[in-house]
Amino acid sequence: MTTTTPTPSTDRPRTKAQIAAAVAEDIPAGSYVNLGIGQPTLVADHIRADAGVILHTENGMLNMGRAAAGDEVDPDLINAGKVPVTEPAGASYFHHADSFAMMRGGHLDICVLGAFQVAANGDLANWHTGAPDAIPAVGGAMDLAIGAKRLFVMMTLLTKQGTPKLVPACTYPLTGLACVDRIYTDLATFAVSPDGVEVLSVHGTTFADLRALLDVPLVDAR
Amino acid sequence: MTTTTPTPSTDRPRTKAQIAAAVAEDIPAGSYVNLGIGQPTLVADHIRADAGVILHTENGMLNMGRAAAGDEVDPDLINAGKVPVTEPAGASYFHHADSFAMMRGGHLDICVLGAFQVAANGDLANWHTGAPDAIPAVGGAMDLAIGAKRLFVMMTLLTKQGTPKLVPACTYPLTGLACVDRIYTDLATFAVSPDGVEVLSVHGTTFADLRALLDVPLVDAR
Amino acid sequence: MTTICTSTQEALSGIADGATVLVGGFGMAGMPVHLLDALIDAGPRDLTIVSNNAGNGDTGLAALLSKGRVRKVVCSFPRQSDSWVFDDLYHRGLVELEVVPQGTLAERIRAAGAGIGAFYCPTGAGTILAEGKETRELGGRTHVLEYPLAGDIALIGAHIADRMGNLVYRKTARNFGPVMATAATTTIVQVERIVATGELDPETIITPSIFVDRVVAVGDHQ
């Protein structure tokens, strides 16, 4: 499925911008893509303007433009994060049922989401901590998780407490089952496969260290 | 439910035009109406222009205009009978799934259809003779039968062979179950009710003769 | 028949206690703020609100919530940075919450308007939001049985109406409006202005007048 050369491994952990750039590199020209709210929106900055990548926003727009500035701001023209955006040539609008039909029907090539946890089998947890006082708020996360042809996750590999987010099985409430294809992190890029989790690149770590760190079966696919 | 004075009974059987006029009289001002292909299209000629009745055609148009003539003919603007029509002010277009969603969702006030048979409980048979060599062709008949808030049927009360079409139970394949509200015929107007079939007017016949003719429980509601 | 109202007060008359109210908008785009103000003034209690969010800041839905008028909220994303009114009521057990994935929310509303009795949806399968729901394997994938979500009332913000009640929207302010308009017994719409019938391009009409019961012009929102 990969249409680009794998990202080379590097000696240092990747910054958020570098992770976003790595995701952008793996998006084939002409793809229809939904970038989730938060960190995934950074990917837009790294997609080459001539790649013909077309962005979908689930609140009803295809070929969404960049963030609006100054006089461009129009309260009727926002993205899923409720940020004002612009209308490039070729943009189109549709209502919410049609927008999610587009997603759920498998028409988007790639969706990029953040995550709390990803399991070795591709299960995704990214909507709810499960804390007893947390108000559950799913938004479009579950639709996005199951809708696109391929789902890329962007996250740090470890929590602030140093616990891996790539896990044998998610302990947080699930967003979708076996839906993640790729995981882009500061320390490595992974591909979920039937044979285990493939390591596509490492950054500021080694395959051996990752194997020691993570409680999931890893395959060296560099 | 009736918002108009019942049609008075008359001494002669009604012509097709008189049946159509009787149906038109029972359509409240401002109704959204679908007129089936064939005889029901005659009803349009009898709806008063100032009644604000809005016609739906299931091939995707609301506020359908009259038949097009001469230079008005546009191959992209046709009704469900594939007859060219006109576009009045306030017309709108939608695709087939939206058009039948409008119908099935119960948004149309009245649908007018022809029939082979109507049963005393309101069952309708109007799409298929059941003859072994007949090619079944349902079109939108089943959708129309169950979709509108009220279903009016227009037909002659008897077949050419003199057999009643208002029957205890349909012998032809059904279009819809218990869906007919009113039956407008040359000899009488009927309303299907839980207490039996109400006779609302008679034309060139008598209630007693109808009772003798028809094998269904009749209630005199004139 | 669409009624052109001269005030939001007139537009909101007759809303019963206990009503289910569909409220359009995503963020502020398409949010019927004037109708929400009038709903507060009108005074009905014990409402069920169906909307994407559960109120922001202290106005609109949040104001309705803070006045104790809402028994239950059905939404996809109640928790936001400025949803303190809902957060407080929820934690004090003063409001019920049903969280629905955003696309399933839109599709359930569409089903109500389209006469679909129920549908099998892959979104959320295997997650806590599908707990207790009927499931079925279809095409090798687990689907959840979802039911229509209808409203007694829909409050919609659109761009322009004609005097017949046809609506056009503007950019991403379309969002939930078109589906909610189909799914309520009484659909009430605020628009920036009302134009003569025939002034809207029929190809741009997204909500045909059949779905619009009351419309009121509230002036330009910008």
Added chain:
Amino acid sequence: MTTICTSTQEALSGIADGATVLVGGFGMAGMPVHLLDALIDAGPRDLTIVSNNAGNGDTGLAALLSKGRVRKVVCSFPRQSDSWVFDDLYHRGLVELEVVPQGTLAERIRAAGAGIGAFYCPTGAGTILAEGKETRELGGRTHVLEYPLAGDIALIGAHIADRMGNLVYRKTARNFGPVMATAATTTIVQVERIVATGELDPETIITPSIFVDRVVAVGDHQ
């Protein structure tokens, strides 16, 4: 990515024997006649055709049928005054027929495009078209379980495309086009002309480019 084809021959390349082909149009409005001619020339056999009718006269679908290329027709209304080609093949047992109520046909195609696994539909309940189908009582009404109807190929007639592949339709020629475009692996569209991206009003785009794989300009049909 949408490919702008320079000939209908190019647009119809690579259609496999045994393909399911969704064919838009209602009567001649929206009928992709040039694409059907090219499909005949391209030569695939053993096709399943999904369309509202089963061919008229001796051209288009009827010509495809007469050349023995069609194994099965799925449609709502095969029997028309000028459907002699289909009639003859059907009576000689040379073509299979699946009759589907028109609204259910549109909704099953929509479901395929929208990622809906199956849906409960009231249309046809209790009739011979529902024989052998699963049913369920919902809201006091019998519903029939209906499954998605997807195509390998969709052939659509639209009005104008931009170079990105966005489509606008014209009046009632919209009909099945927008739903069929969502439901096929490869959607092929004939348009009267192709304009520069940005020339179409975004509010009038009914089929966004994501659903369009190939487009070819065939000139004005009038």
